[in-house]
Amino acid sequence: MTRENAQTAVLAAFAGDCLALGPHWIYDQTRIAREFPGFSAPAAPLADTHHTGKARGDLTHYGDQMLVLLQSLAGRGGWDRADFALRWRALFSGAAPIYVDNATRRTLDNLAAGWPPEDAGSPSDDLAGASRFAPLLAFHADEESLAAAAREQAALTHKAPQVLAAAGFFARAAARILAGSQPLEALRAAAAAEPSLAPLLEAGLASAGGDTLAVIAGFGQSCHFESAFPGVVHLVASYPADLATALLRSALAGGDSAARNIAAGCLLGAAGGPGAIPAPWLETMNATSRIKALLP
Numbered sequence: 001m002t003r004e005n006a007q008t009a010v011l012a013a014f015a016g017d018c019l020a021l022g023p024h025w026i027y028d029q030t031r032i033a034r035e036f037p038g039f040s041a042p043a044a045p046l047a048d049t050h051h052t053g054k055a056r057g058d059l060t061h062y063g064d065q066m067l068v069l070l071q072s073l074a075g076r077g078g079w080d081r082a083d084f085a086l087r088w089r090a091l092f093s094g095a096a097p098i099y100v101d102n103a104t105r106r107t108l109d110n111l112a113a114g115w116p117p118e119d120a121g122s123p124s125d126d127l128a129g130a131s132r133f134a135p136l137l138a139f140h141a142d143e144e145s146l147a148a149a150a151r152e153q154a155a156l157t158h159k160a161p162q163v164l165a166a167a168g169f170f171a172r173a174a175a176r177i178l179a180g181s182q183p184l185e186a187l188r189a190a191a192a193a194e195p196s197l198a199p200l201l202e203a204g205l206a207s208a209g210g211d212t213l214a215v216i217a218g219f220g221q222s223c224h225f226e227s228a229f230p231g232v233v234h235l236v237a238s239y240p241a242d243l244a245t246a247l248l249r250s251a252l253a254g255g256d257s258a259a260r261n262i263a264a265g266c267l268l269g270a271a272g273g274p275g276a277i278p279a280p281w282l283e284t285m286n287a288t289s290r291i292k293a294l295l296p
Contacts, residue, residue, distance in 0.1 A: 002178070002273065003296075004273055004274050005178055005269075005270055005271075005273040005274075006137045006138050006141075006178055006270070007138060007292075007295050008269045008270070008272065008273050008274055008276055008277065009134065009137050009138075009174060009178070009266045009267070009269040009270035010070070010134050010135050010137055010138050010266070010269075010291070010295060011269065011277060011282065011288070011291060011292075011295075012243060012265040012266055012268060012269025012270075012272075012276065012277050013066065013131075013134035013135075013262045013263075013265045013266040013269065014059065014063055014066060014067070014134075014262075014265075014285065014287060014288075014291055015247075015265060015269075015277050015281045015282060015285055016247045016250075016258075016261030016262050016264065016265030016266075017059050017060050017062055017063035017066070017258050017261055017262050017265075018042045018057065018058070018059055018060075018063060018281070018284070018285045018287075019041070019042050019247050019248070019251055019261060019281060020060065020247075020250070020251045020257040020258040020260075020261045021042060021043070021044075021045055021051060021054060021056075021058060021059065021060050021258070022035075022036055022039075022042065022043030022044060022045055022046070022056075022251075023035070023036055023039070023043075023251050023252070023254060023257060024045065024049070024050070024051065024060055024251075024256070024257055024258045025049060025050055025255065025256065026046070026049065026254050026255075027221050027254050027255050028254065029213055029217065029252065029253065029254050032251075032252055032254055033252065036252075039248065039251065039252060040248065041278075041280055041281060041284060042056055042057055042281060042284045042285065043056055044056040050099045051097075051099060052097065053097025054097060055286075056284065057284045057285050057286040058286055058287075059285075059286075059287060060099075060258045061098045061099045061100075061101065061104075062128050062131065062132065062258050062259060062262060063258070063262070063287070064091060064096075064098055065088060065091065065132055066132050066134060066135055066262070067287060067290070067291070068084070068087045068088050068091050069084055069088075069132060069135045069136070069153060070135035070138075070291065070294050070295075071087060071294060072084040072087050073135055073136065073138070073139045073294075074294040074295075074296070077139070078139050078140065079136060079139065079140065079145075079149035079152070079153070081117055081118065081152055081153075081156070082117060084117075084153060084156065085111070085117035085120075085156055088156060088157075089108065089111055092104065092108060101126075101128075102122070102124060103121075103122040103124035103126055103128070103129065103157050103158055104122075104157060105122075106122035106123075106124070107120050107121055107122050107156065107157045110122075117156055118152075118155065120156070121155050121156055121157050121158055121159040122157060122158060122159065123159055123160055124157070124158045124159075124160060124163070125158070125160035125162055125163055125224055125225045125226075126158060126163070126223040126224060126225070126228075126256075126259070127163065127166060127223060127224070127225050127228035127229060127232070127256070127259045127260075127263070128158070128223060128256070128258070128259040128262075129153075129154040129155075129156075129157050129158030129163050129167065130150070130154050130158070130163050130164075130166035130167035130169075130170060130225075130263070131170070131259045131260075131262040131263040131266075132153060132154065132262070133149075133150035133153060133154065133167050133170055133171050133266075134174075134262060134263075134265075134266040136149050136150055136153070136171065137171075137174055137175075137178070137266070137270070138295050138296055139296065141175075141178075142175075143171070143172055143175040143176070143179075146171045146172075146174075146175050147167075147168040147171040147172050147175075147193070148168075149171075150167040150168055150170065150171035151164045151167045151168050151171075153167070154166075154167035160225065161196075162196065162197075162225045162226075162229075163225055165194045165196050165197055166194075166197065166225060166229055168190075168193065168194055169190045169191065169193075169194040169197055170190075170232075170263050170266070170267070172186075172189070172190035172193055172194070173186045173187050173189070173190035173267055174186075174266055174267055174270050176189050176190060177267060177270040177271050178270050182240065182271070183236050183237070183240040183267060183268070183271050184205070184236075184237060184240065186267075187201065187205070187233060187236060187237070188201075197229070200226065200229050200230045200233070201229075201230070201233055203219070203230045203233075204219075204229070204230035204231070204232070204233025204234045204237060205233060205237050207219075207230070207233075207234045207237075207238075208234060208237035208238045209238055210234070210238070212234065212235070212238065212246075212249035212250065212252075212253055213249065213252060213253045213254075215231070215234050215253075216231045216234070216250070216253035216254075216255070216260075217253065217254075219231050219234070220255075221253065221254050221255020221256065222255055222256060223255075223256040223259060227255075228256055228259055228260055231250070231253075231260050232260050232263045232264050232267075235247075235249070235250055235260065235264040235268075236264055236267050236268060239268065240268070240271060241271070241272065242268075243265065243268040243269060243272050243276045243277060244276075244277075244278050246264055246265075246268055247261050247264065247265055247268075250264065
């Protein structure tokens with residue numbers, strides 16, 4: 001593992017989220033093309049979407065939670081579930097505009113009722129809980145500890161077994177890439193430890209090279225695991241050395257592009273290393289300097 005590639009993986013996850021902010025959760029691909037002509041860089045969200053109050057260069061509520069995870073890791077020197085839970089809960093009591101999705105609301109209600117962090121997560125099967133693992137890469141080099149921490153951070157908000165399996169899968173794949181494996185090799189190796197994901201992994205791999213907008217529409221654009229997971233695999237398998245195209249096509253494909261972009265961006269950033277992320281994206285992203293300051 002190189003330190004630079006691990007840092008790039010983390011930055012790429014944030015950059016992917018930032019890029020998706022404008023068209024995030026718009027399910028009409030024709031509307032996205034019309035509202036974001038020549039889309040090639042982060043854009044402000046539309047007025048009638050879920051990210052009211054956000055501006056060009058901001059993160060979605062997924063990215064905001066990733067930043068809290070990164071702050072916790074930097075503050076504690078590694079994964080600390082109790083510390084992350086405290087910081088995560090505080091994020092949603094602040095004044096900054098942030099969307100509260102169903103998984104978040106259910107988790108906040110459980111924490112307010114006195115549930116411990118390890119039990120408070122919602123039953124949601126949205127992929128976002130698994131995608132959020134990316135900052136762990138900069139602090140945990142060992143594959144087993146990384147996978148365990150990835151599953152624990154996902155479980156804070158998403159307790160569905162398939163989301164926890166996906167968190168472990170993404171962490172293992174990223175660790176393998178940082179250790180020198182090619183992306184496709186890393187995906188297959190990670191699946192050996194998470195065999196329940198094999199059918200969806202194969203579906204994603206089989207779609208490689210197809211038109212991304214059509215493929216993601218076919219899998220389903222929604223947040224739910226069974227739609228979103230093979231979409232991530234498609235992006236990594238189709239663009240193993242082209243992070244920018246993968247994330248742009250994902251954003252144009254619509255739906256929960258932010259969760260897809262975080263996971264795919266992390267894996268492709270790990271593979272591509274420094275220079276994989278277009279410089280204008282990092283210049284536009286408002287959190288870039290904060291993220292870099294927190295990375296070890």
